[in-house]
Amino acid sequence: MKKSQFRSPLYPYLLLLPQLSIVVIFFYWPAAEAIRSSFYLEDPFGFSSTFVGLDNFKDMVLRSDYVATARFTVIFSVLVTFFSLATALLLAVTADRVLRGASTYKTLLMWVYAIAPPVAGLIGIMLFDNLVGPITEFFRTIGWDFKLGVNRFDTAFAMITISIWKQIPVNFIFFLSGLQGIPKSVQEAASIDCKSTLRRFWTITFPLLAPTGFFLLIINITYSLFDTFGVIDVVLKGEPGNNPVTLVYKVFLDGFRGNDLGGSSAQSVILMVLVLILTVFQFRMIERRVHYS
Amino acid sequence: MTKVVIDKVRKVYPNGTEALSPSSLDIAHGEFIVLVGPSGCGKSTLLRMIAGLEEITDGTISIGDRVVNDLDPAERDIAMVFQNYALYPHMSVYQNMAYGLKNRGRSKPDIETAVSKAAKLLHIEEFLHRRPSQLSGGQRQRVAMGRAIVRDPSLFLFDEPLSNLDAKLRNQMRIEIRKLQRELDVTSIYVTHDQIEAMTMADKIAVLNTGRIEQIGTPSEIYHKPASIFVASFMGAPPMNILDGKYNGNGGVEVADLGQLTIDHALKTTGKVQVGIRPENVEIRTEASQNTVAIKIDFLEELGAGRLLHTMIGSTPFIAHLDNEHPIDSDNIFAHLPPQALHLFDAETGQRV
Numbered sequence: 001m002k003k004s005q006f007r008s009p010l011y012p013y014l015l016l017l018p019q020l021s022i023v024v025i026f027f028y029w030p031a032a033e034a035i036r037s038s039f040y041l042e043d044p045f046g047f048s049s050t051f052v053g054l055d056n057f058k059d060m061v062l063r064s065d066y067v068a069t070a071r072f073t074v075i076f077s078v079l080v081t082f083f084s085l086a087t088a089l090l091l092a093v094t095a096d097r098v099l100r101g102a103s104t105y106k107t108l109l110m111w112v113y114a115i116a117p118p119v120a121g122l123i124g125i126m127l128f129d130n131l132v133g134p135i136t137e138f139f140r141t142i143g144w145d146f147k148l149g150v151n152r153f154d155t156a157f158a159m160i161t162i163s164i165w166k167q168i169p170v171n172f173i174f175f176l177s178g179l180q181g182i183p184k185s186v187q188e189a190a191s192i193d194c195k196s197t198l199r200r201f202w203t204i205t206f207p208l209l210a211p212t213g214f215f216l217l218i219i220n221i222t223y224s225l226f227d228t229f230g231v232i233d234v235v236l237k238g239e240p241g242n243n244p245v246t247l248v249y250k251v252f253l254d255g256f257r258g259n260d261l262g263g264s265s266a267q268s269v270i271l272m273v274l275v276l277i278l279t280v281f282q283f284r285m286i287e288r289r290v291h292y293s
Numbered sequence: 294m295t296k297v298v299i300d301k302v303r304k305v306y307p308n309g310t311e312a313l314s315p316s317s318l319d320i321a322h323g324e325f326i327v328l329v330g331p332s333g334c335g336k337s338t339l340l341r342m343i344a345g346l347e348e349i350t351d352g353t354i355s356i357g358d359r360v361v362n363d364l365d366p367a368e369r370d371i372a373m374v375f376q377n378y379a380l381y382p383h384m385s386v387y388q389n390m391a392y393g394l395k396n397r398g399r400s401k402p403d404i405e406t407a408v409s410k411a412a413k414l415l416h417i418e419e420f421l422h423r424r425p426s427q428l429s430g431g432q433r434q435r436v437a438m439g440r441a442i443v444r445d446p447s448l449f450l451f452d453e454p455l456s457n458l459d460a461k462l463r464n465q466m467r468i469e470i471r472k473l474q475r476e477l478d479v480t481s482i483y484v485t486h487d488q489i490e491a492m493t494m495a496d497k498i499a500v501l502n503t504g505r506i507e508q509i510g511t512p513s514e515i516y517h518k519p520a521s522i523f524v525a526s527f528m529g530a531p532p533m534n535i536l537d538g539k540y541n542g543n544g545g546v547e548v549a550d551l552g553q554l555t556i557d558h559a560l561k562t563t564g565k566v567q568v569g570i571r572p573e574n575v576e577i578r579t580e581a582s583q584n585t586v587a588i589k590i591d592f593l594e595e596l597g598a599g600r601l602l603h604t605m606i607g608s609t610p611f612i613a614h615l616d617n618e619h620p621i622d623s624d625n626i627f628a629h630l631p632p633q634a635l636h637l638f639d640a641e642t643g644q645r646v
Contacts, residue, residue, distance in 0.1 A: 183377070183379065185375045185376070185377055185379035186379045186380075186381060186382075188344075188346050188366075188373075188375070188379065189373070189375060189379040189380075189381075189440075190381070190392075191345075191346070191365070191366045191367065192344065192345075192366045192367055192371065192372065192373055192393070193367065193392050193393035193396055193440075194367060194392070194393070194396040195365050195367035195368060195396070196396075199396065203392070204381060207383045208382065208383060210383075
């Protein structure tokens with residue numbers, strides 16, 4: 001590590017100040033504020049607040065709708081993460097077989113990445129539209145009376161499918177570049193050592209993709225927990241009614257629709273802790289495992 | 294007993310370039326054959342077709358008594374050592390060596406015996422539980438060898454296995470590979486662009502150039518009786534001296550700037566020829582006689598065991614290899630080109646005449 005000498009001991013801190021103030025103002029302050037208000041009961045008009053200790057948390061975990069939402073969030077995250085990773089891997093492996101050397105084709109495939117996520121989400125919702133959606137139309141021809149926003153299961157199905165669909169290109173590109181990073185000669189050596197293509201995939205290709213895969217796993221869990229907010233909001237059109245939502249969406253609903261700022265803050269504190277655990281886990285794992293070369 | 298027969302094998306890539314024109318090669322059991330040539334000559338393509346990593350456009354390859362054209366690489370009973378070793382980075386040395394055996398359904402104690410035997414032979418027992426990334430280049434090379442021999446295949450394929458090693462290690466591994474191959478008595482095909490490796494290791498050399506086999510022969514045949522001007526100039530360091538001349542029809546070749554050279558056999562062609570002589574066959578004399586030319590020393594290169602004399606004959610560079618015994622009087626010297634040491638090639642076809 002190179003050491004630099006500064007004339008004044010304050011100078012380096014001055015250089016750090018802009019970045020630090022952004023972090024403090026936009027991340028730590030709101031977080032601290034959320035933690036503070038999770039211990040208070042605020043009246044809907046914001047005139048007064050009463051310290052209630054852990055009552056908000058107690059309230060939250062005892063309410064059946066919170067537990068149901070948490071359960072749905074887990075199912076939602078597992079399905080979205082698993083299917084977006086698995087589909088992307090399958091597509092990447094298939095593309096990789098054709099792509100060795102064909103760089104124009106690769107560039108074309110990469111373009112998918114350039115489509116803005118909200119646009120992709122909107123297109124997805126149009127496909128599931130109750131009146132004009134081709135997928136809805138297709139489901140009806142095979143006898144599934146698909147009703148987005150009316151039937152709980154149908155809504156959840158659309159939310160999950162669109163979330164998976166939107167995430168596949170990102171995963172695909174990472175997997176593809178991961179696959180292309182595996183030396184050709186290693187694959188060739190494996191083809192001499194092992195006849196079965198499938199077995200070769202699981203014993204050579206898959207382990208060598210593990211660093212990419214692990215990174216994507218964390219990215220996808222985060223995505224399915226937090227970044228799917230937009231998709232869910234567009235699907236529900238802001239009116240959840242009886243439909244399932246994820247924890248992040250519930251924070252928004254209770255806080256801004258229900259005006260329960262204290263309860264909403266308590267929920268977001270729980271989510272913060274979740275992210276913290278996830279981050280620690282990620283750094284631990286990345287340190288410990290999956291570095292070859 | 295494993296003999297390998299390569300019968301009129303040809304390789305054309307989808308874009309139409311012909312990497313290898315129809316080539317045939319017979320390899321007897323236990324033979325160590327080296328494919329040598331400059332890059333792009335088709336030697337690696339041929340090796341990869343034998344391994345099954347590259348489709349065969351035309352012709353057949355048989356290993357033992359099986360035609361292997363349509364067999365998977367894993368079914369050909371071969372083992373290959375790659376230039377960059379191609380070890381599995383996520384497996385220990387032991388697992389690297391055991392992988393091929395495991396996939397062939399060998400039992401665990403069986404695998405253990407085979408791996409420890411190979412590890413002992415290659416002196417890599419102490420590394421068995423390390424990852425390839427924790428090994429030096431030479432050690433990785435040994436592991437790659439170990440992975441090949443542990444399977445006890447009927448054919449070894451080597452694709453420039455020593456080119457990533459430093460010079461000293463390369464010399465040592467060259468000898469070790471050859472010793473090992475003799476000990477195991479396994480037919481081997483070895484690709485290199487290094488003519489010293491080819492000369493020192495091979496039972497038989499196949500010299501390739503622009504997708505064609507120019508000559509197949511023992512190292513001594515290749516060196517002393519090169520079939521073409523390409524083989525003559527590719528094999529040997531420093532390379533053979535080549536002079537342009539014209540055959541006069543009765544035992545003499547007219548060479549510009551040199552005069553008439555007597556040769557020891559009659560040629561069928563009349564016309565332009567090229568005359569080659571190896572530097573070590575040039576004799577240095579102090580007086581003119583038959584087949585001599587007066588030379589001026591441009592540069593003397595000291596090799597310790599001898600010296601290289603650089604000069605020009607006309608506008609052609611010319612090198613003579615001298616021993617240390619005779620002091621050189623730089624004013625008055627002549628190069629003598631003994632008739633029996635001259636190689637003659639047709640100037641148009643490049644073939645030996």
